[in-house]
Amino acid sequence: MARAADTGSARRFGAWIRYGDPLTDEQEAFALEHYRVALLQPWETERAARMKAARPDLTLLAYKCLSSTRSYEPGPVYSSGLSFAEADAEGERWFGHRLDGSRIEWNTYPGHWQMAVWDESYQDRWIANVVGELGGSPFDGVIADNDVFDDYYGLCPPIEGGRQLADLRAALDGFVPRVGRSLNDIGKILVPNIAESRRDPGRWERHAAFGGGYEEVWLGYEPETWFDHWTVVAQAPQVAGPGLTILRTASDGTNDHPNFRYAAAAFWVFGGGDGERSPRPRTTATTRRRGSPSRTSTSVDPSAAHVGAATGCRASSPTAGPRST
Helix, strand or coil: EECCCCCCCCCCCEEEEEEECCHHHHHHHHHHHHEEEEEEECCHHHHHHHHHHCCCCCCEEEEEEEEEECCCCCCCCCEECCCHHHHHCCCCEEEEECCCCCCCCCCCCEEEEEEECCCHHHHHHHHHHHHHCCCCCCCCCCEEECCCCCCCCCCCCCEEHEEEHHHHHHHHHHHHHHHHHHHHHCCEEEEEEEHHHHHHCCCHHHHHHEEEEECCCCCCEEEEEEEEHHHHHHHHHHHHHHCCCEEEEEECCCCCCHHHHHHHHHHCCCCCCHHHHHCCEEEEEEEEEECCHHHHHCCCCCCCCCCCCCCCCCCCCCCCCCCCC
């Protein structure tokens, strides 16, 4: 679900989060009728222009990855800030490496290569490319994936330079605001996929300050695996923003899964539906992956944060199901 801006149009609370599958005319028509926010691939500019013309109040976000480049993408537009070929032409400086000097390919997503997010020249090129691409486009901004917190892709730190996960988080803590300010300067917003922000109080507010934030695993990791009370409580402040809040709760891909009701109830109970008292747009997300029916997203409130323990080297992503991104 998503909240529409106060434009006199029908109030909508849905976000459509889709990753890579071809967009059909039927899906476009459904999105125009039902959603507040839609995520498109950055090369879908013609579709974005048509959707924006039909629904000027629909927020359209282009997908971009902060932390990887994909060697399988043909281009000329890419889901990362720079193409594999562009990074490769610079030698090794923009790739992340293991201690033996080999490049790091994500073990859960073949063809995804870890970038040196701590390198200022990488950040500069990423920002220049994305700002140049988005300027004058029909997109309202970027949804920036892989603002990571833990090891979801088999990095198995320490990596080059003895870097630990805390060093990658610190690098992203500087990189995300740079991206956000640059996009804001051209009238666009940044909505990062802020992984596990409940484990670092204040991180959601810092990273969502440039347009909004996206919580990909709200209320639980899997359709039948729910967070405990204190973890949900720690996620709750995300409903309040700042900016556009997108909250995704996993389901089994069917529209009658009980997590739809769970997510919608939590969204409203924790203040997401209070459009009259708060000007901030909030959202719960309905997700489609690999052509499946929709999945839900939602969010929550308080200050008692259950931060959990870092898991170190992990072989799988915490998100529900594979992503074709």
